[in-house]
Amino acid sequence: MAQIFQVIVNALSLSLIYILFATGLTLIMGIFDVCNFAYGEFVMVGGIATYLIVAKSGLPYIVAPFAAMIIVSLIGIIFEKGIFYPMRNRGGLEPALATFGSSTIMQTAVLILFGGMPLGVPSIMSGQFKIGSAYFPMDRLPIIIGGFLMITLLFLFVQKTKLGLAIRALQQDQDAAALQGMNIASIRVVVWVVASCLAAVAGVLLSSISYVSPTMGSGYLLKGFAVVIMGGLGSIPGALVGGFVLGFVDSFGQTYLGSYSYMFAFAFIMLVLIVRPQGLMGKR
Amino acid sequence: MKLPKWQTYIPLLFIIFMFVLPLFMNSPRYLNLLNQLLLNIILAMGVYSVWSVGFINAAQPIFYGLGSYTVALLMMRAHFPFWLAFPMAGVIPAVVALLFGLIGLKMKGAYFLFLTIALDGLISWLFISWKGLFGGQLGIFPVPQPRIQAFGLDINFATSRTPYYYLALVTAVITCLVYFKMFNSRLGRVWESIGKTEDLLANTGISVFTQKQIALAVSCFFAGLAGAIWAPYITIITPSQFGLWQGITIVLGVLVGGIYSPLGAIIGTIFMAALNLVFTYLPSQTVQYQPMALGFILVLVLLFMPTGILGLSGRVQNRIKELTGRKTAPPSINKDDVKAV
Numbered sequence: 273m274a275q276i277f278q279v280i281v282n283a284l285s286l287s288l289i290y291i292l293f294a295t296g297l298t299l300i301m302g303i304f305d306v307c308n309f310a311y312g313e314f315v316m317v318g319g320i321a322t323y324l325i326v327a328k329s330g331l332p333y334i335v336a337p338f339a340a341m342i343i344v345s346l347i348g349i350i351f352e353k354g355i356f357y358p359m360r361n362r363g364g365l366e367p368a369l370a371t372f373g374s375s376t377i378m379q380t381a382v383l384i385l386f387g388g389m390p391l392g393v394p395s396i397m398s399g400q401f402k403i404g405s406a407y408f409p410m411d412r413l414p415i416i417i418g419g420f421l422m423i424t425l426l427f428l429f430v431q432k433t434k435l436g437l438a439i440r441a442l443q444q445d446q447d448a449a450a451l452q453g454m455n456i457a458s459i460r461v462v463v464w465v466v467a468s469c470l471a472a473v474a475g476v477l478l479s480s481i482s483y484v485s486p487t488m489g490s491g492y493l494l495k496g497f498a499v500v501i502m503g504g505l506g507s508i509p510g511a512l513v514g515g516f517v518l519g520f521v522d523s524f525g526q527t528y529l530g531s532y533s534y535m536f537a538f539a540f541i542m543l544v545l546i547v548r549p550q551g552l553m554g555k556r
Numbered sequence: 557m558k559l560p561k562w563q564t565y566i567p568l569l570f571i572i573f574m575f576v577l578p579l580f581m582n583s584p585r586y587l588n589l590l591n592q593l594l595l596n597i598i599l600a601m602g603v604y605s606v607w608s609v610g611f612i613n614a615a616q617p618i619f620y621g622l623g624s625y626t627v628a629l630l631m632m633r634a635h636f637p638f639w640l641a642f643p644m645a646g647v648i649p650a651v652v653a654l655l656f657g658l659i660g661l662k663m664k665g666a667y668f669l670f671l672t673i674a675l676d677g678l679i680s681w682l683f684i685s686w687k688g689l690f691g692g693q694l695g696i697f698p699v700p701q702p703r704i705q706a707f708g709l710d711i712n713f714a715t716s717r718t719p720y721y722y723l724a725l726v727t728a729v730i731t732c733l734v735y736f737k738m739f740n741s742r743l744g745r746v747w748e749s750i751g752k753t754e755d756l757l758a759n760t761g762i763s764v765f766t767q768k769q770i771a772l773a774v775s776c777f778f779a780g781l782a783g784a785i786w787a788p789y790i791t792i793i794t795p796s797q798f799g800l801w802q803g804i805t806i807v808l809g810v811l812v813g814g815i816y817s818p819l820g821a822i823i824g825t826i827f828m829a830a831l832n833l834v835f836t837y838l839p840s841q842t843v844q845y846q847p848m849a850l851g852f853i854l855v856l857v858l859l860f861m862p863t864g865i866l867g868l869s870g871r872v873q874n875r876i877k878e879l880t881g882r883k884t885a886p887p888s889i890n891k892d893d894v895k896a897v
Contacts, residue, residue, distance in 0.1 A: 307666040358859060364666040365612055366858050369811065372804065373854030380848035494677065497670045505667070538678050542659055549662050 277406035279527050285412040285481075287519025288419025289474055293492055294499035294511040295426060296470035302443045302506025303463050304356055307368040310375040311496065312489025313382075314344050314468055318475020319484040320382060323391045333396050333480075337418075340472035348468030352461055375489075382486040390483030415477045422473050423512070429466070430508065439463055443506060495522075498541050504554020513552050574725055578718050587717045591789065593829040594724040595620075596806060597822055598731045598782040602775025603810050604821035605735060609750045609771045610665050614803040615672035618679045619649040619776040621798030623783025625683070625690060628699045628793055638702035638788065645784035646777040653776035654769060661768045676800045683795035695794030699787045713788065720789045727785060731778045732822070738774075739818055747771055801847075808850060812857055814864025823865055 293315065300308050321340040325331045355374065359367045397410040430436040438459050441449045450456050478488070499518050503510025518537065525536045544552065578587065599616045606613045623645040630641040660671045683690045690696065701714040713719045738744050746767055749757050758764050787793050805828060813824020835846055857864065863871065 307670055368666040368669055370855050370858045373851040376847045376851035383844060494674060501667060538674060545659050
């Protein structure tokens, strides 16, 4: 019983990181119809920013998410203006390859600047408290709170504000939105900023429970894509459901199946795709 | 496209040049590079043909690796002769590709690219963890070497690298001939139009999905054959030889050469081999900068040179026409202009 509680706590925090990651990814995929292979590096930059602020400068932890959001958003805007906007009429494959190239550039740059060694960041909270016979590790608490906070903010933004309405309109039909007099170029930048902020927060939260390294994003990128494809391309509720499913499958798999969990997770995704090729929440 | 008569002889001359090349360049180092170049050309042709139906296969080296492991395991465990294991090494990757295509080819292009990356991770993981069959990180060795004893000839592959070069060359030439034949047939035109207007094609009653399956399976068949040459050549095969990075390098080669023509795939692969050769002459501290250089090439080519090296000649011609052709006067008048100045 105590072990199951432990696994559930782990699964919940893992799911929330997957969800943060996948919602940003699905937002970009839904609107630009392009896989962003450099998105893992956005998370990595968030982690590096946390390392610089918390471990190097000794500033309070609360500064890290805001600084990371600003830095990663700037990178996102560079991507939009440098790659995605100039290549907007070239289909989905070529920009995707370009993001792949950018991802290697960013990884190598960080490798040269900070070295390949994993960098440690102190966790936000430590210790654990007891619930019945089970222990609740305190370092998971900021992830659960921060994750839920970001997802709620995202939902409020997309569903309740005018800018969110514009983003949804853009997702449905860019040409029709442009004909209504919307400034497509600036709304695209907003989408990038939102997606970058999600990645930055994921990076900050992730760095408090694991090490920061140049390749930390790559593993999460694969998982993020898996969540997006499983949930349905471009669908934010799909990313939510998919993130929870993969988080729980992954955690339970790791606990009860050991190293075969990698195989198990991908077999599960393949199964979902055979039964529902459009994803769990996707439309045909 | 109808080529001028003299241009049709260029490939033939090139093939003859490649056949006599080992007579002059028989240092093992260059032979090794040429061998890898030929095998990469086989892979690149496959990547190009799958690209022409709208998909990028970044896991091509994994199918190549499957071919390598197939031939090695068949020769070592089942004691197959090389010439029987060789075609099998093409069939098994093709079957895996067909199974993978059942899921992957139903997705849109960019998501297929992701699925190939996932497949790469999955099969690499399988190579590493299934120690009983694939030997884990250390791989399997020694792969037995083929030997031809017929018609009074005795060619022993174990004593020289040159037979491997000719085997790779013959396989590459056959692969290219088959591909060029396919691209010029009805099948090739169907593939080309899948990349352009898939919905229109589907409405003419052609099963687009089957065509995509054929393209993927054929490309993986030839990739497997290339792998079958690699395994006895290198004699020890490990999972790290078939990583994602090699796949990206091949995709990059196809892109740099020009994605609008199969010739571009060959030219691009030669360019990448030359680049690799340049890298080996650089000081060893720069090794960590190499991925960055490749990344920059990838992004810059996509942004500023989307038609690749092959398209460059056309662009240069257009530019010259633009600069000089504004005056559509006969040359004699131009001469007068020069005199007047």
